[in-house]
């Protein structure tokens with residue numbers, strides 16, 4: 077599709093949006109632009125009449141006081157009203173901008189909920205997302221540039237009408253001015269757009285280094301390893317790369333702008349000499365002479381403003397395309413089949429490969445979970461345990477490989493409903509800088525004020541005892557970001573997160589290394605309590621500690637993306653395979669570290 081067609085499409089999208097958001101603001105901006113477009117003609121016409129009245133008064137016996145005063149007042153009024161119109165337009169634009177940001181950005185963020193989670197792990201998607209967020213601003217900019225074009229066109233046409241009435245040669249002048257400037261500005265507009273696309277990625281890298289240097293989570297490790305200078309250098313390098321490109325382009329653009337201004341300068345000298353010649357020959361009055369000089373001067377401002385607005389118009393229309401294509405390109409249709417209770421989840425020959433990987437991360441997984449069944453997944457780092465849980469939780473695309481309730485394919489069901497029936501705790505769970513009660517209840521916000529239930533699950537993980545000692549108990553803000561916040565230890569945060577997963581009371585519970593930060597005794601107690609508490613639910617938990625895995629009905633040992641061994645603790649020991657070796661190794665370590673005691 078060519079640029080002009082694309083730009084019209086973008087313009088229609090933007091105007092429709094603006095019309096729905098605030099039609100009065102849109103009409104007010106357009107109206108004031110039309111009025112402002114007529115100001116240059118009105119000014120030079122008033123000037124011509126003022127000077128001619130003066131000249132007639134000076135050369136004759138009668139002084140036209142009334143006419144002179146009217147023209148003077150009218151000129152001052154034009155200046156005042158154009159100032160007022162400009163200011164009012166600016167305010168209306170600010171109001172529109174606020175409404176746009178709220179509505180359009182809100183729609184983008186809401187639309188992003190339809191984008192599969194998998195896309196958010198992709199850097200190409202991340203770049204496009206950021207570009208779409210800036211594209212959202214471009215909608216109003218596009219409207220602004222289109223109304224500026226309207227204003228400049230009205231000024232240009234009306235001034236030209238006046239000048240061509242004086243001499244048709246001014247028509248040729250216009251042609252010489254407008255064509256090269258328009259081509260130059262549009263070319264640079266396109267280049268600016270392309271550069272902005274490239275800079276988004278570099279900007280993200282720059283932002284990443286900056287965030288490492290300012291976030292308290294990352295700073296402590298940086299400081300301990302004296303890494304701050306290293307990352308400051310990396311940030312500087314990206315910052316410079318980013319800004320050098322921008323400056324290079326500015327310089328290139330300025331060179332052409334200087335050239336175009338030389339053309340403008342030449343045109344002014346040429347037309348000035350020409351009207352002087354006509355005036356000396358008595359063909360023009362002093363009023364017309366001055367008005368023409370003023371008119372050409374105004375034209376010199378109007379032409380670049382028109383060509384610049386045209387270039388911006390095309391540039392913004394490309395950004396709007398980026399924005400408006402973004403959600404449709406990534407959004408996925410939700411399933412339509414209702415699921416109000418999950419009774420079984422079954423993986424059949426489940427394989428999954430990340431986009432940037434060359435081989436599947438998990439393969440040929442056959443796995444069935446039903447309520448009441450407790451499964452522990454163990455295995456070396458990178459074996460694919462987390463990936464398996466994410467697939468079962470519906471975060472990755474696994475059409476035809478996972479069946480729910482023995483009859484529904486996972487892709488067919490309404491995703492929100494499925495997710496609502498699962499309680500999931502990830503390794504990198506969120507630590508909300510909210511009060512303790514909200515931290516626990518945020519898995520089911522409808523029950524945010526169910527204090528009894530909050531306390532029940534806090535007791536289950538043992539965090540209740542600690543929260544009870546705090547001054548404001550469950551109302552204490554956790555974390556250190558806000559004033560009065562109470563920071564927790566890693567293990568305490570984990571207990572809060574487990575309480576949150578339990579609070580949801582989903583049909584199935586997935587826990588990815590839920591107790592990795594707890595001391596062995598607490599870990600054993602928490603998992604034992606948890607399994608007792610959720611006897612009627614299906615539970616899958618990932619762990620590296622075998623005494624905790626042993627609490628499950630079935631232990632699944634994963635390696636290289638596959639299930640290597642599975643069964644009860646005794647069955648696996650009898651196999652005398654990898655589990656047997658792992659068990660003996662951990663037993664030996666525990667015996668040494670705990671003087672022979674084994675918790676369990």
Ligand SMILES: Nc1ncnc2c1ncn2[C@@H]1O[C@H](COP(=O)(O)OP(=O)(O)OP(=O)(O)O)[C@@H](O)[C@H]1O
Pocket residue numbers: 197430431432433437455456457458459460461462463464
């Ligand atoms: N988002 C991702 N994109 C690409 N590859 C990924 C992604 N997440 C994980 N992987 C890769 O998939 C493999 C399995 O990772 P996974 O997190 O499932 O392992 P795990 O068994 O849970 O490991 P651990 O015990 O260390 O948590 C790893 O090689 C990892 O690099």
